[in-house]
Amino acid sequence: MHVCFDIRKVDFKAFERPVLTLGSFDGVHLGHQAIIKRLLEKSKEKKRKGVVVTYEPHPQSVVAPHDAPNLLTTLEEKLALLEELGVEETLVMNFDHRLSEYSAEEFVEKILLGKLNIGDLVVGYDHAFGKNRAGKIELLKEEASVYNFDLEVIPALYVEGIRVSSTRIRKKLEAGEFAKAIAMLGHSYHLSGTVIRGKGRGKGVGYPTLNLEIPSGKLLPQDGVYSVRVQLEGKTYVGMMYVGPKPTFGDYTRSVEVHVFGLEKEVGDIKVKLLVESWVREPKKFADSQHLKDQLKSDEKKIKEMFRIDHSN
Numbered sequence: 195m196h197v198c199f200d201i202r203k204v205d206f207k208a209f210e211r212p213v214l215t216l217g218s219f220d221g222v223h224l225g226h227q228a229i230i231k232r233l234l235e236k237s238k239e240k241k242r243k244g245v246v247v248t249y250e251p252h253p254q255s256v257v258a259p260h261d262a263p264n265l266l267t268t269l270e271e272k273l274a275l276l277e278e279l280g281v282e283e284t285l286v287m288n289f290d291h292r293l294s295e296y297s298a299e300e301f302v303e304k305i306l307l308g309k310l311n312i313g314d315l316v317v318g319y320d321h322a323f324g325k326n327r328a329g330k331i332e333l334l335k336e337e338a339s340v341y342n343f344d345l346e347v348i349p350a351l352y353v354e355g356i357r358v359s360s361t362r363i364r365k366k367l368e369a370g371e372f373a374k375a376i377a378m379l380g381h382s383y384h385l386s387g388t389v390i391r392g393k394g395r396g397k398g399v400g401y402p403t404l405n406l407e408i409p410s411g412k413l414l415p416q417d418g419v420y421s422v423r424v425q426l427e428g429k430t431y432v433g434m435m436y437v438g439p440k441p442t443f444g445d446y447t448r449s450v451e452v453h454v455f456g457l458e459k460e461v462g463d464i465k466v467k468l469l470v471e472s473w474v475r476e477p478k479k480f481a482d483s484q485h486l487k488d489q490l491k492s493d494e495k496k497i498k499e500m501f502r503i504d505h506s507n
Contacts, residue, residue, distance in 0.1 A: 195277040197284045201309055204285065209243040211313025211343075212283075214306070216247035217321065220360040221266030222275035224380040225318060225351045230279050232348055233316045242313060246281050248272065249289040255411075257294050263364055264413035271384040285310075298329025302337045314344040320359075321347075353378050370416035372473040382423070382469035383415065385435075387450060389464050395443055396453060399487040401494075403436075403451035404466060414450065418476045421497040423469040424454050431456055432501045434493055435468060441479035442486055453490075455498070472500065 198204045206212060215233045219226045230246065237244030250269050255262035267275065269286065276284055287293070296304065301324045306312045315334070323329040331347055338345040351358045358378045366375035367383070376383060387406030396403035408414065417438030424431040433454040439446040452468060474493055480486040498504070 195273070195281055195284060197273060197286060199286045199288075201285060201287060201305075206245075206309060206311040209245070209311065211311055212243040212245045213237045213240060213314040213316065214245050214247060214310060214312050215316045216323075217249075217318070218252055218360070219246070219248050219267075219272060219276070220252065220263075221363055221379055222272055222279070222381075223266075223358055223360065223363060223378055224353065225348075225358040227279060227380055228351055229316055229318055229348045230276070230281060232346065234280055236314055236316060236346070240314065243283055244281070245283045245285060245310070246276055247285045247287060247310070248276075250286050251289060253289050253294065256289055256291060262411075263361070264411055266360060266363060266367075266379075266413055267384060268386060268409055268412055271386060275381065275384070295325055298324030298333055299337070300324070301329065302334075302341070306343075307341055312343045314346070316346045316348065318348050319350050364413055367413060367415045370418070370473070370476075372415055372420070372470075375415075376472075382471055385412070385414075385450070385468040385470060387466060387468075389461055389466060392451065393443075395440070396451065399483050399490065401453045401487070401490045402460075403453045404461065406450045406452065406466060406468075408450055414448075415470065415473075417448070419474040419493055421471045421474055421500050422452060423471065424452060424457075425467040425469070426454075426457075426461065426464060432497070432503060433457075434474065434490075434497050435470065436477075438477045441477070442483070453494075455494070455503070 213233055213236045215229050233244050252262060252265060273284060321331060334345055356362065363375050363378050385408060387408045389404050390407045392403065392405035414437050420435045422433050422435045424433045431454045433452050435452040437450050439448055474496060
């Protein structure tokens, strides 16, 4: 996938009126996936370039930073998910105060037409743009008629009767409804972080862990133990992740650490990607380290059974 971070460096006129979609796409959930799927279909039908336009940082962090949500995906995670869907061209627009002041009409004329040379636009039913999100679907329909570009609106998508949205998924994760969040995402929950030095407590009970520094602004699921796939140094492992404080050791700082099954060497300051698959249990305070070790053995057995791995190894 080709990614451009500067709209001035792309000659969209050479794309001959591309098929576009645009939005924050936080989480790249099932609703977003339906939009992307239609974009790719339409691009193939019309034999024109299909382009995803997204924003960095999240618009809310610019227009109302005190209300900005923690995000389901970092930019790196979002781009990886878009590439997995088959997207070949993505433009990451810098969302700054200047862009936030564009009226909806200015955005269409200066960006969609003036910069992006739009031919077709595919958006979700609730798409809004321009200053104060004043530009809604009705305005887009009017602008499409005036400026001769095709508009296709993708309807809402529901999972178990609940409308899929990034906001709802965030709330499910924060409320501990992990399975419901995953059902609406349509993929594992992605977490990426850099390995940092820990205090060696896990190693002391036979379960050494990688302590991870997670980027600020990234949403962590509710505290607890989770089953994960771990991608590091070009290999994929299975493991168990813990999010939360460590009350057994009198440490009440919230942190993220992962024990990787089969990883026998120590790793240093490297990037690790976690695909969080399922919730296993809530946090507990143990009477001593032996009780903690016994629980970790039980967790390991359960997670290996989930992944159909021989837990005797």
